[in-house]
Structures are given as structure tokens and as C-alpha cells.
Amino acid sequence: MSFSFEITHNSKEAPLARSGVIHTPHGDIQTPAFITVGTKATVKALTAEQIRDAVGAQAVLANTYHLYLEPGDEIVAKHGGFPKMMNWQKDGKVLPSVTDSGGFQVFSLGQALGHGVSKIATSEEISAYESTLSKREEKEIAQESIHEKMAHIDEDGVTFKSVIDGSKHRFTPERSMQIQHNLGADIFFAFDECTSPLAPITYQKEAMDRTHRWAKRSLDEHKRLGVSAATGEMQALFGVVQGGAYEELRRESAKILGAMDFDGYGIGGSFTKDDMATAVRWVCEELPVGKPRHLLGIGEPLDMLLAIENGIDTFDCVAPTRIGRNGTLYTLDGRINITNAKYKDDMSPVSEDATWYTHGYTKSYLSHLFRADEMLAATLASIHNLKFLTALVDDARKALQEGRFMEFKNSFIARYYK
């Protein structure tokens, strides 16, 4: 069984929105789908059984940079790939999986380091940045010489410093492909450069053009390598669209990559908080209709619904596990911080839905676990948040298939952001 994508429903309400099935060698992914992030071949605080049964995740996404550093992609290959290594299986059969290329680390260990920059910027942040540009440039140059960046980009690739021991490592598009062939995921990504949302258009253009050249090299290397060294199966390679918050760049990137022989597409890079959905629309209007589109690193409930509306099939995001570990839980009425004093004595269940794994646990109990610094706090909060987003996308999919997506979206948002 090889990779393919089949659209089963086109929304009449939203021209770009669709529902379908991604067929992988290890099973199907019903789309739209939320894909759980397990960077180091572990969804932090969860066992594979919990990811599968308590969360109901369809696929797990791991990271090239992290698994290359530890335990090393050769060892992962010896396991038969990262999904097998982490026991991401059911009845002895491996389940669908994805790896990211390490492109995001070009940003998070490079431009973003030490600046508190997130890949999503508010328009206030951007204008504040622009108004102080000359002042800031001086400061940043000074800062950069103090604590050296951990990623340096050139035309051929990126030199990384290991976050573990500071040792130097070199990633090129070819290297990223080789590593991802060892990691053995069903879907993997071309090596790209994720830019800062604060970067000027001239740099966005330069980085995008380079990403396109890297895309071609990624594709060539993937063809040369053939089947996965870990699984002996053919993997699906997705190209990554960049272009920042600029329409002409986004459309150009989507057209250029869309013309290349990728199995699907990732949409990466930086966005303006308010215009993320617009950027997604530009891209999805240009990409070939019949190939799946993955929105990298998004998101928040609102972002996901807007993305689905604008043609996205899958997403992944660290938010549910990260904010969960740090005490924030999703509810239908918005986020809550379970460590707030008022939850000490709150006997209501964490999950309103009685079918959920976490339904039997009270807010008061979770509050206690967090205050007592118990490990189970992270586990339960992660399960709850992942289930929340997974269920949200599952419900959105159903609504889309039944022709009531907009009504579903609007009523969810009305309550969540009340």
C-alpha cells in the first residue's frame, strides 16, 4: 500500500475547505486531522497507548534535528523507524507518522534565540519592531556577538550547535533527507528555512528563494535514496511553502513548489496573528487541489478552524502538550489556568464529556497534582488538551461532511472566545 490522498467532501459553504483521507503504508488519516507532536519520539508525559486510546490521535510527528542528536538516526533506523521505536502501533502494526525536517530549528535556534520571538507575531509587535529598527539593529548586533546563535545559514545548508552539548553539526537538504529516511515516517518534509515574522520582505524573499532551491535538492535526494532505510517502504515527501506575511511571496512559493513533484505540501514560516488565515488562503488557492496540505505548527482552536475553512487538511502543534504541562487547560469556554486558587476546591470534572479519559478527574484534583508537582499532572493535562483539539477537529470534519461547517465554527468560537 502506497501513499495517496482522496478528497471525499468539498464544502459548499467554504470553497477551499474539504474533507478526505490520506492513505499511508501504515493506515489512513481522516482529514482534516490534528497530528500530535512527539518531537523526540515521545509525546511528552504520554505512553503510546495513551496517545492512541486516551487521546485518539491518528498520527504522531517527530523531529529530525532532535532525533539526529539523540539517540541518533542510525539507532532509530535499527528500531525500524521512530514509530516502531516509540511503540506507536496497534495490534503489532505501526500507525501513521510524520517527521519534520529540522527547518523550524533554523528559526528557533537562530533568529528567535534570546529574543522571545514567536513564529506568530501580532501586528503591534511588527510595527513596534519597525519603528525601532535602527536602534534595535545596533542592539542585536551587539547581542549576537555576546551569545552566539546556535544556527547559521548559508546557501548550501545550516550549521547547528547541539542544544545538548554545544557540538557543531551540519544540515543540508540532502542530509535532512538521509536522516528522515532513517527515521522512517510515512510523511516527511523538505528542508526549509523558517523565517522570523519580524524579518523584512527583502530577507523573506531571499530565504524563500533559497528554500525553493533546497526543495528541489530535497526532492532529488529523496528520489536518489528510494525507500526508507528503516522500513523498506516508500515515504511521502512534502515541500514547504514559505513567504512570510506577503501575498506575492506566498503565492509565488505555492506556485513554484506546486509545480514540483511533491506528494503534498507543508505551509510553514511566520504569520501575523490576524492574517494567518488569509495567508493560508493565498497558498491554498495556488496549490494543486489533489494533494494534501499540512499547516506546520498551528494551533490554537481558532487558528485550526480558520485553517480548515481555507483549505488545510492537517496540522500539528506543540501547544496542547506544552501549555498543558504548564497548567493551562482548554475548555469549551476558553483556556483556564488550573493552578489558579479558585480551582483548589472545584469539584467539577476536568472534561465535561463523560466519554473522555479525563472525565473522572476533578479540577480540584488536577490543581492538587500541579501544586504538589506530581508527574501525573503533566500526563492528565496533556491527555486532556490533546483530546480537546483532536475532538475539535474530529467534530469540525463531521460538520464539514454534513454541510454545516460554518455553523459549527461560529458557535464554537462564540462560546470559546466569549
Place this chain on the structure above:
RNA sequence: GCGUCAGUCGUAUAGUGGCAAUUACAGGGGACUGUAAAUCCCCCGCGCAUAGCGCUCCGCUGGUUCGAGUCCAGCCUGACGCA
């Protein structure tokens, strides 16, 4: 009874005479979007709609000093030692 040492924010601590006073934990709040994240940031004497101002403060009472948590005396409390 005598002697030695010690008493600083809920707790544990820092503190050359210029101090509303260090640090940690606890407490209160916030952030987190392809995970350098079980992390990070803010507040934590009281009052003031607060880049500041005022008041009250380091066991208690006095004293020395322009100025005392810091020096001196007495008292109270605690630990240890001698009886």
C-alpha cells in the same frame, strides 16, 4: 543563678552604619502555535488608579549618631554550657 550564642516578610536565609532590606521555597497572577520548555516572566510590609509617592518596618524599650537591622544598655524569648 551565672555564662556563651541567637532572635530579619508564611518558612528558611543574606545583610562593611545610608535599607522597604538578599536569596530560595511557599503564596498570587501571566505567557507559551513545525518543543533548547515538567519552562519562562511579573507581584509578594501597608496605602495610593502605582516608571513614582506616603506611611510603617528587622523580639521589646531606651541610648549613641546627620543617619541604626547593623554600635551600646536593659528587658523578653530560645538553644547550648556551667552550677
